[in-house]
Amino acid sequence: MTALPTVRTKADLRARVAAWRAAGERVALVPTMGALHEGHLSLVGIGRANAEHVVASLFVNPTQFSPAEDFDAYPRDEARDAELLAAAGCDLLYAPGAEEMYPPGFATSVAVAHVSEGMEGAARPHHFGGVATVVTKLLTQAAPDVAVFGEKDYQQLQVIRRLTRDLDLPVEIIGGPTMRADDGLALSSRNAYLSAQQRAIAPALNRALKACAQAVAKGAAVDASEAAAIEAILAAGFDSVDYLEVRSAEYLERLGPGPIDAPARVLTAARLGRTRLLDNEPI
Amino acid sequence: MTALPTVRTKADLRARVAAWRAAGERVALVPTMGALHEGHLSLVGIGRANAEHVVASLFVNPTQFSPAEDFDAYPRDEARDAELLAAAGCDLLYAPGAEEMYPPGFATSVAVAHVSEGMEGAARPHHFGGVATVVTKLLTQAAPDVAVFGEKDYQQLQVIRRLTRDLDLPVEIIGGPTMRADDGLALSSRNAYLSAQQRAIAPALNRALKACAQAVAKGAAVDASEAAAIEAILAAGFDSVDYLEVRSAEYLERLGPGPIDAPARVLTAARLGRTRLLDNEPI
Numbered sequence: 001m002t003a004l005p006t007v008r009t010k011a012d013l014r015a016r017v018a019a020w021r022a023a024g025e026r027v028a029l030v031p032t033m034g035a036l037h038e039g040h041l042s043l044v045g046i047g048r049a050n051a052e053h054v055v056a057s058l059f060v061n062p063t064q065f066s067p068a069e070d071f072d073a074y075p076r077d078e079a080r081d082a083e084l085l086a087a088a089g090c091d092l093l094y095a096p097g098a099e100e101m102y103p104p105g106f107a108t109s110v111a112v113a114h115v116s117e118g119m120e121g122a123a124r125p126h127h128f129g130g131v132a133t134v135v136t137k138l139l140t141q142a143a144p145d146v147a148v149f150g151e152k153d154y155q156q157l158q159v160i161r162r163l164t165r166d167l168d169l170p171v172e173i174i175g176g177p178t179m180r181a182d183d184g185l186a187l188s189s190r191n192a193y194l195s196a197q198q199r200a201i202a203p204a205l206n207r208a209l210k211a212c213a214q215a216v217a218k219g220a221a222v223d224a225s226e227a228a229a230i231e232a233i234l235a236a237g238f239d240s241v242d243y244l245e246v247r248s249a250e251y252l253e254r255l256g257p258g259p260i261d262a263p264a265r266v267l268t269a270a271r272l273g274r275t276r277l278l279d280n281e282p283i
Numbered sequence: 284m285t286a287l288p289t290v291r292t293k294a295d296l297r298a299r300v301a302a303w304r305a306a307g308e309r310v311a312l313v314p315t316m317g318a319l320h321e322g323h324l325s326l327v328g329i330g331r332a333n334a335e336h337v338v339a340s341l342f343v344n345p346t347q348f349s350p351a352e353d354f355d356a357y358p359r360d361e362a363r364d365a366e367l368l369a370a371a372g373c374d375l376l377y378a379p380g381a382e383e384m385y386p387p388g389f390a391t392s393v394a395v396a397h398v399s400e401g402m403e404g405a406a407r408p409h410h411f412g413g414v415a416t417v418v419t420k421l422l423t424q425a426a427p428d429v430a431v432f433g434e435k436d437y438q439q440l441q442v443i444r445r446l447t448r449d450l451d452l453p454v455e456i457i458g459g460p461t462m463r464a465d466d467g468l469a470l471s472s473r474n475a476y477l478s479a480q481q482r483a484i485a486p487a488l489n490r491a492l493k494a495c496a497q498a499v500a501k502g503a504a505v506d507a508s509e510a511a512a513i514e515a516i517l518a519a520g521f522d523s524v525d526y527l528e529v530r531s532a533e534y535l536e537r538l539g540p541g542p543i544d545a546p547a548r549v550l551t552a553a554r555l556g557r558t559r560l561l562d563n564e565p566i
Binding site (some may be wrong): 008105114169 | 392393396419420424450451533
């Protein structure tokens with residue numbers, strides 16, 4: 001086991017990154033909230049493939065949780081996460097405290113219109129504002145050449161692409177493909193909450209998305225394909241579907257109701273007992 | 284007359300700045316909306332004193348004007364401004380078009396709470412949102428070592444200091460002292476709108492602020508000192524006072540009503556005919 005070098009202030013982070021930069025070496029940032037699984041570690045691998053050094057950040061950002069959400073209960077095990085990151089080829093962990101990120105007097109927020117509206121933005125009203133602000137800060141603090149985010153949270157990825165372009169942050173955003181179990185279930189720390197019975201039902205979510213994407217790609221109407229997918233998810237045993245929508249791939253605009261002929265994505269969130277699962281597929 | 288090198292894209296801007304940086308030279312940015320006067324040129328001088336190279340930006344930012352304000356009528360004379368900048372020691376003009384700053388799909392905004400509320404924020408509801416967003420962009424585009432803004436727009440300066448700190452932008456913000464006519468009137472492109480008679484009345488604004496600052500510094504109550512200053516401004520012939528407030532120097536919190544014992548600033552906006560004049564003084 002290798003101890004992963006860890007810094008807790010932006011000053012120390014910048015000193016490390018500046019030294020690498022001065023040597024002509026590229027730096028990748030992989031922002032995380034901990035509770036790491038194979039999905040996160042695959043992002044570290046993508047970072048390694050695109051830069052000489054990979055920095056992972058670990059910060060459970062309070063401003064992207066609503067008061068009703070599980071900020072206090074969010075799993076925290078830095079030692080375990082650091083071990084996994086080191087094994088995956090990460091060079092440096094940046095684990096700032098809340099007072100480093102939001103010192104007294106903090107008053108600034110970054111908001112992204114349109115792409116952050118609807119879907120997760122509707123379900124969690126303050127979520128993307130918190131995400132946009134903290135990601136802007138992580139990108140200006142670390143000043144990486146590339147930053148890697150998972151396609152699992154596809155709407156979040158598009159919000160981050162948008163703010164990076166709009167605020168002229170000199171970083172390339174790379175989306176990492178969703179890691180899946182053999183039966184297609186997207187890896188998520190929330191999968192641990194599923195009972196054996198729920199775990200058996202869960203892969204129906206991705207099956208329905210794939211069928212929907214395939215149908216729309218072949219020329220089926222968007223509205224009928226969305227409805228069929230929702231029906232299949234509920235028939236498989238999910239308790240409810242928060243949303244299941246075909247949207248344009250970049251700006252996430254609503255498409256349909258008829259057939260479409262442009263890059264698109266189908267995105268969903270559905271509930272299985274108390275667990276809320278997200279997934280999406282390209283069209 | 285020296286022609287001032289001019290770039291119109293962030294890519295060209297970054298290439299110039301990167302070349303200077305590679306040579307170990309520091310860069311100062313002086314953001315302007317053109318219509319330059321001695322006040323702006325003094326900021327270029329401050330830039331020169333703090334860096335080997337001074338870049339001035341010239342962009343009349345549409346998003347900080349309300350529909351009722353004078354965006355279309357705002358004076359534009361790039362050739363004249365470029366000449367003045369070159370003579371003042373500026374090395375490079377960055378004059379992007381609106382499509383370079385806000386390409387199709389642009390959707391991101393930066394907002395600063397508290398310090399941007401009240402005073403100019405109350406008089407011009409969308410103003411500071413527009414300012415915060417465009418200044419964030421100019422700072423990330425140019426990536427200067429220092430950026431210089433006039434103390435004449437003191438609330439704007441504090442909004443910019445706040446967002447720079449909160450978004451971890453690696454730049455030092457320097458406030459440039461307000462340039463004044465011999466009789467104390469703060470230099471402003473709006474002074475040109477004043478009739479001879481109004482011009483004779485105008486210095487009363489700064490006289491009243493200085494008297495207010497002096498009284499509060501000597502222990503007078505904030506509320507009585509503010510009221511006396513407003514009275515003096517109206518008695519001198521101003522048509523109305525939008526606000527005149529003693530505020531804390533950094534976060535611009537309301538102070539008083541009694542005596543105070545902390546760094547403060549008194550800020551005002553008042554109308555003389557159709558012209559709105561701003562000024563402020565330290566306490």
